[in-house]
Every structure is written in C-alpha cells, then in structure tokens.
Amino acid sequence: MDDWDRLEETLTQDPATAAAFLERSSRDELALALLSLRSAVGISQRELAVRAGITQPEVCRLERAEVQPLWDTVQRVFGALGVEVTLKVTSKDGKVVRRRLRAPSTPRSPGSLRARNVQTERRAS
Numbered sequence: 001m002d003d004w005d006r007l008e009e010t011l012t013q014d015p016a017t018a019a020a021f022l023e024r025s026s027r028d029e030l031a032l033a034l035l036s037l038r039s040a041v042g043i044s045q046r047e048l049a050v051r052a053g054i055t056q057p058e059v060c061r062l063e064r065a066e067v068q069p070l071w072d073t074v075q076r077v078f079g080a081l082g083v084e085v086t087l088k089v090t091s092k093d094g095k096v097v098r099r100r101l102r103a104p105s106t107p108r109s110p111g112s113l114r115a116r117n118v119q120t121e122r123r124a125s
Helices: 003-011 015-041 045-052 056-063 071-080 110-124
Strands: 087-090 096-101
Touching (some): 015 071, 045 056
Antiparallel strands (some): 087 096
C-alpha cells in the first residue's frame, strides 16, 4: 500500500468525505470516457453539443467533471457519439442486481433545443 492508498483510506473513513470522494470519482470516470470517445470520433465539443441537443459549455463542464449529469443527458451525449450506455448495478457482495437497464438515446435537434430554451425563459418570466 502506497501513501496515496493510505491517504484515501484515512479520508474515506468519514462517511461524508467517502460520499464526496465516490461522487467525484464517478464524475471523473465519466469525463474521461466522454473525452476519450469524442477524441476517437474526431469531433469538436460544439459538434457533439449539436448532435446531443445540448450546449457546448455543457459538454465542456461534463468533460471537466464539473457536473453530475442526469441519466438522460448521459445517454444523449454518448448516443451522439454512436455508443450505447449500459447501467450495471451490483450489491455490496458483488452480486449483479440488474443489468442492461437502458433507454433509447434520442439526440435532440437544434430546433428542439431552441424550443426547450424558449419554454424555460417563459417559465422564468
């Protein structure tokens, strides 16, 4: 066990710190997967945003692990990259509880994105 492992073990003994660490590590893993896939496909953040029906700054925040996205957003973004997202849930003892829980990815068109933004602006008024 190296120093980093000991530090992680010490910090995660506190339940609140452990929860924050787990949340952050899942965001980091998602961000790394998204960035790697987008680079492999060879498209810009702007192009991915258009394909997924979100904004370029949202893609940037996802790739920087600054946000914890909704499941729908994860599916749309990865679907726009041509991959399927599958959720696998396991119990503490490693038993698979549910596999292949998924919904079809439905990237939104830029027109539907504008309509969604207009509806949001009207609600705020």
